[in-house]
Amino acid sequence: MSLVINHNLMAMNASRNLQESYGNLGVSTRRLSSGLRVGTAADDAAGLAIRELMRADIKSLNQGIRNANDAISMIQTADGALGVIDEKLIRMKELATQAATGTYNSDQRLIIDSEYQxxxxxxxRxxxxTDFNGIHLLNxxxxxxxxxxxxxxxxxxxxHFGTGNDSAEDYYYIAIGTSTASALGVGLAAGNSISTQALAQESLDKLQNAIISKDKIRANLGALQNRLENTITNLSIQAENVQASESRISDVxxxxxxxxxxxxxxxxxSAVAMLxxxxxxxxxAMQLIGG
Incomplete structure (x- = not known):
């Protein structure tokens, strides 16, 4: 390499190496301070695209868990109300049994029927x-x-609890049967009374059917709650694993x-010292010129 004045090639080389090393030092500093290996698209273009898709899925899965938990709360609200209805039906069957016996007169049966109705x-009522977040559940x-x-x-x-819109994977429906007195076949709305001994005896069969109908609704709700709880477990595992994959791509x-x-x-x-x-x-060169 010639000894020249106009161009300091060694300084240019040292400067270029300094810029590269200093730039790499800046990248390392950014990664360590942020905790992210992929902070910009330039770090890993393909990795960034995959990571963003995974992040979207993770957010959707976690929201799906919250959706499923809300659905469980809704089911529990309906089941709690049906539990109260259950007590009313049991009392009505007790009253029908009381009115069906021959030791009561008509006036007494009317009194019994008034409580029954x-x-x-x-x-x-x-x-x-009974509603959950403005959604009426039993009518x-x-x-x-x-x-x-x-x-x-x-x-x-x-x-809806999945990341897409496929009914086989991402959502299902909750249907709750009607639990009014008329739908269950009891009370005046259903033409049912225990004002006479014969009507009281007929009411026993209707009440039995009403209790069975109510139990079917509760059993269906219980099965749905168990299904939702299993769904939450699966979603949690899925979100955890997707998060682990995203971490391997994204985290430093x-x-x-x-x-x-x-x-x-x-x-x-070293580059600073050499520059x-x-x-x-x-x-x-000045020593040669001066000499």
Whole structure:
């Protein structure tokens, strides 16, 4: 290499190496401070695209878990109300059994029937009043076909918990039968009374059927709750594994990156020292000129 004044090639080379080492040191600093191996698209273009898709899935899965938990709360609300209805039906059967015996006169049966009808009215009130977040559960509103076309969805409750829109994987419906007194076949709304001994005896069969109908609704709700709990377990495992995959792509390995940081730090310090030396090289020419 010639000793020249106009161009300091050694300083240029040292400067280029310094810029590279200092740039790498900056990348290591950014990664260690953020905890991310992929902070920009330039770090890993393909990895960034995959990571963002995974992040979207993770967020959707976690929201799906919350959706399923909300559905469980809704089911428990309906089941709790049906438990109260159950007590009313049991009391009505007790009253029908009482009125069916011949030791009571007509006036006494009318008194018994008044309580019987009050229980039926309370069943209807509970069925019409039970709601979850504004969704009425026991009056038949969630037993029909689902439609989400309007501002307010109607029919079956669609519980969405997956990352897509495939019914086999991402959602299913919760339908709850009607539990009013008329739907169960008891009370005046269903033409049912225990004001006479014969009517009281007939009511026993109707009450038995009503209790069975109510139990079927509760059993279906219990099965759905168990299914949702299993769904939550599966979603949690799925979200955990996708998060682990996203972490392997996105997160920095601190031990490896710290090694790179130290290496780049040494190279930067060395390049600074050599650039300082190279900047003094042209002065050697002055010794020849002066000599």
């Amino acid at each position: 009050a229980m039926a009215s309370e069943i209807t 509970i069925a019409n009043a 038949g509103n969630v037993s029909g076909d689902h439609s989400g076309a309007g501002v307010r969805s109607t029919g079956k409750v669609k519980v 390995d601190v031990a490896t990156e710290m090694t790179e940081f130290t290496r780049n730090q040494i190279l930067t310090q 300082s030396q190279a900047n003094g090289m042209p002065r050697m």
